[in-house]
Amino acid sequence: MTELAALSLARVGELIRDREVSPVEVTTGVLERIDRLDGVVGAFVTVLADRALRAARTAEREIAAGAYRGPLHGVPVSLKDLISTRGIRSTAGSASMADRVPDHDAAVVERLDDAGAVVVGKAQTYEFAMGPGTVYPFGRTRNPWDLDRVTIGSSSGSAAGVCALMSYASIGTDTGGSIRGPASGCGVVGFKPTYGRVSRYGVLPLSWTLDHVGPLTRDVLDAALVTRAIEGPDPRDRGTAPMVPLDVAAIAAADLTGRRVGVPDAFFFDGVDPEFHAAFSVVVEQFTAAGATVVPITMPPIGDFQTVHSVILLAESYSIHEEHVRAHRDTVGPGVRDRMALAASVTARDYLRAQRVRAVFAERFHHALAGVDVIATLTSPTVPHLFDQPPPSDHGAESRFGAQNRFRRIFSLTGAPAISLPCGFTGAGLPIGLQLVGRPHRDQAVLEIANAYQHITDWHLRRPSIPQTGAHPSTPAEGN
Numbered sequence: 001m002t003e004l005a006a007l008s009l010a011r012v013g014e015l016i017r018d019r020e021v022s023p024v025e026v027t028t029g030v031l032e033r034i035d036r037l038d039g040v041v042g043a044f045v046t047v048l049a050d051r052a053l054r055a056a057r058t059a060e061r062e063i064a065a066g067a068y069r070g071p072l073h074g075v076p077v078s079l080k081d082l083i084s085t086r087g088i089r090s091t092a093g094s095a096s097m098a099d100r101v102p103d104h105d106a107a108v109v110e111r112l113d114d115a116g117a118v119v120v121g122k123a124q125t126y127e128f129a130m131g132p133g134t135v136y137p138f139g140r141t142r143n144p145w146d147l148d149r150v151t152i153g154s155s156s157g158s159a160a161g162v163c164a165l166m167s168y169a170s171i172g173t174d175t176g177g178s179i180r181g182p183a184s185g186c187g188v189v190g191f192k193p194t195y196g197r198v199s200r201y202g203v204l205p206l207s208w209t210l211d212h213v214g215p216l217t218r219d220v221l222d223a224a225l226v227t228r229a230i231e232g233p234d235p236r237d238r239g240t241a242p243m244v245p246l247d248v249a250a251i252a253a254a255d256l257t258g259r260r261v262g263v264p265d266a267f268f269f270d271g272v273d274p275e276f277h278a279a280f281s282v283v284v285e286q287f288t289a290a291g292a293t294v295v296p297i298t299m300p301p302i303g304d305f306q307t308v309h310s311v312i313l314l315a316e317s318y319s320i321h322e323e324h325v326r327a328h329r330d331t332v333g334p335g336v337r338d339r340m341a342l343a344a345s346v347t348a349r350d351y352l353r354a355q356r357v358r359a360v361f362a363e364r365f366h367h368a369l370a371g372v373d374v375i376a377t378l379t380s381p382t383v384p385h386l387f388d389q390p391p392p393s394d395h396g397a398e399s400r401f402g403a404q405n406r407f408r409r410i411f412s413l414t415g416a417p418a419i420s421l422p423c424g425f426t427g428a429g430l431p432i433g434l435q436l437v438g439r440p441h442r443d444q445a446v447l448e449i450a451n452a453y454q455h456i457t458d459w460h461l462r463r464p465s466i467p468q469t470g471a472h473p474s475t476p477a478e479g480n
Contacts (some may be wrong), residue, residue: 005029006463009168009222019063023074027056027118030076034120035167036468040147042139043161045081045091046122052076055118062116071225073116078167080158081122082129083213084202085109092204093125093154094135094336097326106202107237108171108213108230115229123170124157125283127333128321129178129206133171135333140387143185144464146429148378149384152229152404153181155190158216162188169226173203174212176309177379177408180420183216184379184433187422187462190216191223191447193344194440195415196241198227199234208239209355210309211413218449219460220421224251227443243441254448256456257291261449262372268407273382279424279432280378283453287376290456292449295372300364302410308361309409311354318343362414366439373445377407379433393399407435417443419450422459431459 004012004026015021031049038044042145059074084090084102086109091097105113112119124141141156143149144164151159155172162170164178172179183190191214198213205211228248233240263284269277284294297478318340325340329360369375379391382404403409411418416437434453438446454460 005033005165008218009075010071010225012168013073013075013225016063016074017068017169022380023056023059023063023118024053026074027052027076027120030120030166030168033164033428033476035394037164040142040467041144041160041164041166042141043123043164043166044078044121045093045124045138045157048088048119048121049134051088052118052120053207059116059118068212069114069116070229072112072229073301074118075168076118076120077112078121078123078158078161078170079109080155080170080172081169082173082204083108083122084204085119085122088122090122091138091206093127093138094332096324096331098137102202104202107199107234109202111230111232112171116231120167123155124152124160126156127336127390128204128317129154129173129175130317130321130336130339131178137333138278141227143384144466145187146384148386150185150387152185152380152384153178155179156183156214159183159186159188159190160220160262160421162186162216163234163464165463169215169217169222171213171230172216173206174214174412175206175210176313176412177405179216180379180408180418180433180435181405183420184431185384187286187425187459188216188218188379189220189419189460190420191215191227191419192412192417193227193231193443194243194417196239197231197243197413197443199232199237199240201234201236202305205320207313209316210313212412220419220447220454221248223419224248224447224451227318238448244444246444246447249359251447251451254285254452255291256449256452259292259449259452260295260372261287261292262295262297262375264297264368264375264377267299267302268377271381272378273426276378276381276432277424280434283376283423283434286456297368297375299368299373299375300361305357305361305413306406308354308357309413311350314339314343315346315351315354318346319379354421358413365414366414369439374436374438374449377435377437379435380404381407383426383428394415411437415440417446419446419451421454422462423457424459425462438456
């Protein structure tokens with residue numbers, strides 16, 4: 001069963017399509033892994049075993065009747081617990097929402113249902129995706145590669161569950177790097193599509209102009225398949241816009257010949273773990289050997305624009321969450337309360353000025369990408385920190401070079417498509433992530449180049465060894 005669980009989403013989808021395995025067999029295997037491993041990993045808030053098996057049996061009947069819906073039909077996936085699910089509690093990682101049961105599905109859930117996917121559970125997240133991840137009302141999510149470390153970022157359960165083979169894909173959110181960071185920290189793939197490609201309707205917001213929704217998966221082609229299933233405009237989310245749908249076949253067939261890959265200077269190498277720097281140097285050599293042209297480029301002064309992201313995030317999150325935090329002060333974690341106190345100091349003048357500077361940065365960013373297909377950076381500068389260490393700050397002066405997300409959040413500011421995929425391991429066996437970023441609406445190019453790079457490596461095939469436990473310590477009710 002472990003061998004089946006280790007397959008990619010694309011491959012297990014083919015086996016289901018060809019009726020070589022059944023959705024029930026695949027789903028049962030995933031649920032058994034959750035039962036054995038999640039007591040250690042802590043990827044899930046809510047496990048939906050009965051609901052998942054019902055959905056798997058429905059998929060089996062549909063496929064037998066010739067009503068095959070596509071590559072996600074009958075495949076087990078999970079959802080970050082910010083994502084609303086009708087009749088199933090959706091906690092947003094907060095004790096203040098422990099009993100919240102939405103009366104509607106998020107748009108991405110509707111589209112996964114249309115694709116025939118089987119939802120096995122709701123994945124852990126930092127409280128309101130705000131963090132820091134130091135309070136765990138529903139249990140601590142541990143990094144499967146080192147159980148004493150965090151996963152890096154609020155899509156923590158999504159990344160850990162995919163890494164530990166407890167789902168074939170998960171839907172996460174990314175406001176300042178929280179798809180890409182956990183993907184890097186857990187050695188999986190995380191894709192942040194262009195802002196507006198995927199609807200955020202039904203996803204508890206953190207920042208209206210920075211939030212993105214996207215997949216975490218085993219490999220790049222799987223990310224393309226999931227994005228293709230959930231993309232498209234939605235009148236309920238005014239941030240969405242019509243875009244050319246992904247061509248998954250072209251992504252699968254792409255190579256690196258003639259591609260131009262920009263490598264930025266300065267900021268992206270300052271304060272980087274030497275093993276990460278060495279791994280990135282190998283990446284550059286691999287791109288060149290595979291036929292790509294690597295081009296040194298000069299980016300705008302990234303460090304100077306980090307504060308812009310912080311101001312916008314703080315102001316928008318305050319407008320969204322302040323009233324709830326004030327009303328539920330006793331059950332909201334101290335990290336969120338501290339963020340709200342800091343956000344209260346941001347003035348309207350600060351916010352408007354930050355949005356103007358953001359537009360200047362976006363223009364300079366587009367200019368920097370002229371003549372290249374993507375830019376390549378590390379996803380994170382160092383390994384995930386230990387639980388007993390304070391997390392690096394992502395606000396204030398020290399965040400310029402200290403924050404784990406300093407290579408990621410700037411591309412949430414621009415709304416650009418960005419992906420993290422494995423590109424190596426440290427001597428201690430911790431994964432290293434490569435980030436590829438393209439111009440907005442150029443998701444196709446980002447995924448083609450990422451998949452072509454993945455074809456010349458095998459980092460994405462490595463799996464951690466996780467000690468097994470008994471039953472999941474608490475499998476909460478599925479809602480009313």
